[in-house]
Amino acid sequence: MSEAAIHEQRLSTRGAVFEKRLRKRYAAERRFKLAGLGAILFSVMVLAFLLVTMTMNGIGGFQRAELAVTVDFRETSISGDPTVLALPTAIQSLEAQGLPQVIDAAAEKSLGRAGADQLGASAWRTAGKAIISDPSILTREAVLHLPASNRLSSAFTGDGQAELQPLARQLAAEGKLAKNFDPGFLARSDATDPQDVGIWGALKGSILTMLVTLAFAFPVGVLAALYLEEYAPRNRWTDLIEVSINNLAAVPSIIFGLLGLAVFLWIFPSYRSAPLIGGLTLALMTMPVIVISGRNAIKAVPPSIRDGALAIGASPVQVVFHHVLPLALPGILTGTIIGMARALGETAPLLMIGMRAFVATPPDGLTSPSTVLPVQIFLWSDEIDRGFVERTSAAIIVLLLFLLVMNGLAIYLRNRFEKKW
């Protein structure tokens, strides 16, 4: 190669070989970028798929198959005495007056014998509640929408026993069988019949459990964060506390369930499956999250605030409680809400301490047996009956809505109050 050619090659940075290599490198660049986009779109699509499946299934869970029954209460002996209907025992008195038989007879009249047989076992209760809320229907002919039996309901959706499907089709064609929005789903509790279940019991259990968790984890978490960030001397004890908080934040939740079972239920054996024990167990799990986020929020308060307060004569405790804590509070609250949202969705530790029992009435206190929303979802998902599939998805939608509201609140707090110093 001549000297000029070497010179030429050295100068020309854009030879054919170079161009080819550059094209290859740019193609690799594009492929890499696409792979990254694909990875993140995959996650987004799974999320969308999950939410869509739950919603599609869940919409049915907020409805139930109801039979339209025409009842003429004037022909019956049921009295509409308002003082009796105002009593808490009104439903029992209606039962004693023969309401179940009245409903059955009316159903036979308007639906036929085969149709009346498919009225749900709790249909007369629904009728009774309608009478209690509006006694005037006793003086006229009324069309009541009463729950169908679970068998008819599944025949109506197209699965279940084949012999009921013609009846379901016939009743639907006559406009007497329809899926109606079921507000009672939010007001009832667990039951054995998917037509009669509701989530209020589980929801109330969840709320009570979360109250206990908050009452315990928030003060302890905030105080521990203040101590570690503001006062703790650098020594072995402090290191030990920090190591154990960091480890607790990463310990599997089921281990906290074992702790609750071995310690809390050993101390209070009679409070099995009570919100008190569940809340304490979840509080131990949530506390490290609050401590860690609280420490970050406290760290973000600039030292000049502390110095200024100290300079005008505040004591160390006054500095922290009058100045640092109020400034760090939005950040601490954000972390607390996120920790609480995690606790609300937690299932495994509560299974360990026995919150998986069938509880048909909402809990009336911190020590009465109860279940919580995620555990209720787990229990329903175990049911073989097809009717529970939709109910489970509906319960999941309610749970996700709660989580969405909590996370939205956390984001709002973060954006609204957090200062950048």
Add this chain to the structure above:
Amino acid sequence: MSPAILLLLALGLGLAGWLAARARAWSFRRQAPGTRLASLPNYYGWYVALWIVIPSVLFVLAWGAIAPQIVNQAVLSSPAAASLPAFGFERQTILSEAYAVANGAAPGVFHTQAKALVEPYREVLTRTNAIGIAITLLIAFLGGAWSFLRLRPDFMARTRVERVVMLTLLLASLVAILTTLGIFISLVFETTRFFGMISPVDFLFGTHWGPDPMGNPQNPDPSRYGAIPLFWGTIYIGAIIAMIVAIPLGLMSAIYLTQYASPSWRKWLKPALEILAGVPTVVYGYFAALTVAPIVRDAALAVGITHASSESALAAGLVMGVMIIPFVSSMADDSIAAVPQAMRDGSLAMGATTSETIRRVLVPAALPGIVAGVMLAISRAIGETMIVVMAAGAAANLSANPLEAMTTVTFQIVAMLTGEGSFDHPATLSAFALGFVLFMVTLGLNFIALRVVKRFREAYE
């Protein structure tokens, strides 16, 4: 009277003490105008209030624990209790029934014997309640009077109150150590009991798992307590299948979000990942069991695999991997962000494309942090319970076929403790031994990972 009312009483008395002491501090000021109090009047109030509330609340808590025993003792020694059945379930129901009626919690009794006990119960309850209130009042009064008499204009109330505050802070931070200790001790205690029945060698190295909760607890068959299939199932689902999904997807998501995405895209994509991280595990479990598992089975049948079951390690592992993606992504995000900008700028200035910079400079430099993140992700995956409980199955198979049902440590903990077995049975206790192994493994992984992260961060600071 419930402890809640006693607690309210103590708090009310504390408020009264607070007001009184503050008024006293103000009167000091009025008596000698011009002199300074050693503390602000509020601190005098807090000092007295703490002296009232802390002792009486401690008493109320202790009283709440011992009062039921006192009541029971007193009732059992009454003549009406002599005719009770000597022991057992019936005696307990009669007692609790009578107690409920005397308490006003139940309208009437079911057992005839309980009726005779209602009156003694009511009597004893009234007496114990009166004693409880009296002692609470006495303690509150003594604490209040003693502290109130100590108030002087030069009394350092603030330092004393602040000492209590500091003590409270210290106690709050000790809760974390107590929790760790509580977990450790309770697991070790129950595990030792288990190893008293089954030798650790059989447990840790046996290859057949199938405890019989209904079998004779005195003579368990050690060959049924081999946990190797559980360990294998846990590693296979949590550390292999889930990680094959989560590591590439999580890492690439983090790279795209930090290096390529425009701010407006990032504003939408990041919350989506956060939502994915916030979905409760029971929802993932339901999704795995109801949607993913049938898809996996149908896909297996379509390619000609005949024995695909509806519960498979693959379905559980895939969903678990998706659950872990946001976690891996945020850990990778942090470690890539920790690489100094100068290294990235240097590489770009030499003419490397963005992807070459990422692959040859950023990822190698961030590798320790990424590896630590993966270790934390594995520790989270093997501790995950609901997905495997709902989708992985109960059969303890020692196989590498991802389409077979497999069981994990967490699944067996749930299965052993939610069954009907008694607390002294080795099958029940084995749950604690499994929990102990799980705790130690996750602890080890976390410890190493946090160390690596810390050292890695220091290297670039």
